[in-house]
Amino acid sequence: MKPVCVLGNGQLGRMLRQAGEPLGIAVYPVGIDAEPEAVPFQNSVITAEVERWPETALTRELASHTGFVNRDIFPRLADRLTQKQLLDQLGLATAPWQLLADASEWNSIYANIGELAIVKRRVGGYDGRGQWRFRQGEETALPEDCYGECIVEQGINFSGEVSLVGARSHDGKTVFYPLTHNLHQDGILRTSVALPTPNAAQQQQAESMLAAIMNELGYVGVMAMECFVVAEGLLINELAPRVHNSGHWTQNGASISQFELHLRAILDLPLPTPVVSTPSVMVNLIGTDVNNEWLSQPLVNLHWYEKEVRAGRKVGHLNLNDANPLLLKDNLQALVPMLPAEYASGIAWALEKL
Incomplete structure (x- = not known):
């Protein structure tokens, strides 16, 4: 099995590495500033956990690597202008x-779009950063x-x-998970x-929409598509050419x-449709210290990223799933007093969805 190098060594690279271990796939998440000679990329398949990156010695070396899957697609989707033009x-x-x-x-x-305008930087900006909301007269605050x-x-x-x-x-086969319902607050899932x-x-x-996008691009691997639900159906908000926060419940x-599905796709391993037989809930842990008491609930699976805890920073997530919706709800409700008060509204929202 060929090894996989992941450009970027954050939590997504970490979880790709974890997914590779049971299959005997060596996955190496590497920092963008790593020295090329320290990275075993020559005979590896290359993927990325980020859409864009600065020019460094390593990224210059990878720019011509034939095993860099989706290499030329990343910049097209990382720029919101060219992403919108594609759609x-x-x-x-x-x-x-x-x-x-x-x-x-x-x-x-x-006059063209109405009274509420959403401004987004073409590149960069995530979790609500690099975005502004304006009504007429307020746009003078824009840098x-x-x-x-x-x-x-x-x-x-x-x-x-x-x-x-x-x-x-x-070979162009596509598989999908069931749609995920998401709650964002201050731009953060x-x-x-x-x-x-x-x-x-x-x-x-x-x-149909995501298949059309992936087929047009010749994309290989996991891609996420975020949508608004409106009366007419779905409107595409943004695309992420990588594994995605809203798929952590999987x-x-x-x-x-x-994470395993992405590795299977880029390594040309069998790609069956994943089986999903129970409801699932994912709670993002944002700027919150780890609390071992979460583990007192039998359905709670803790995924901790071992990152410094800072306000607004994703430091882990909790996954819960079970065929019994009452037990799932009981475990969710039991988490409320174990978490800071700002989590209560998100858990209440999840309980309504179940």
């Missing part, structure tokens, strides 16, 4: 948008360096947010719920996790 090219539904080129455009922007470097979207009045995690093999029997129309629409709630 428009494929005729896939998104919020109305345009490039924000100059401050003189604001009057026409509000000058955003013009030409941001897109602006219509603020969408949505009833929910869902994501689809799927994978495509080298707080809680996810996946049900084994999703809304059939939404699942079909989402699978570690304990599916027969094959998203």
Whole structure:
């Protein structure tokens, strides 16, 4: 089995390494600043846990590596402008948008997209960073360096947010998990719920859209697609060409996790559709110290990233799944007094979804 080098050594690289161990796949997450001679990349398959990276000695070396899967796709999807252009090219539904080129455009922007504008940096920005919400007259607060470097979207009045995690093999086969319901607060994913029997129309629409995207790009591996739920169906919000936070529940709630599925795809191993037979809940741990009391609940699976705890930083997650929804709800409710108060609303939201 060929080894796999992961460009980036954060929690996603760590979980890819963990997924490779039972299959005998050596996975090496490496920092972008690593010295090339310290990385066993020559005979490896290369993947990445991040969409964009600076030029370093290592990334210069990998730029011509024939085993770097999706190498030329990453920059196209990392730029929100070229990502949106791809979706428009494929005729896939998104919020109305345009490039924000100059401050003189604001009057026409509000006339075209309505009273609420969402500004996003073309590159970088995540978990609510590099994004702004404006109503007419408030846009003067936007930093000058955003013009030409941001897109602006219509603020969408949505009833929910869902994501689809799927994978495509080298021969073009695609497989998907059930849709995941997501709750964001301050731009950060707080809680996810996946049900084994999703809304059939939404699942079909989402699978059709994500398959079209992956096939157009010739993408190989796991990709996540985040969508808004509106009366007409689903609107694509953003794409992530990698394993994704909203798919973490698959570690304990599916027969094959998203991390194993990605390794299977890029290494050209069999790619069956993962079996999902129970409801699952994922609770992101954000700026919260580890509490071993969480483990007193029999359904709680703790995934701790061993990172320094800082405000707003993802430091781990809790996965819970069971065929008995009452037991699942009891375990969720038992977590409330064990977590800071800001988690209560996310758990209450998950209980309503189950």
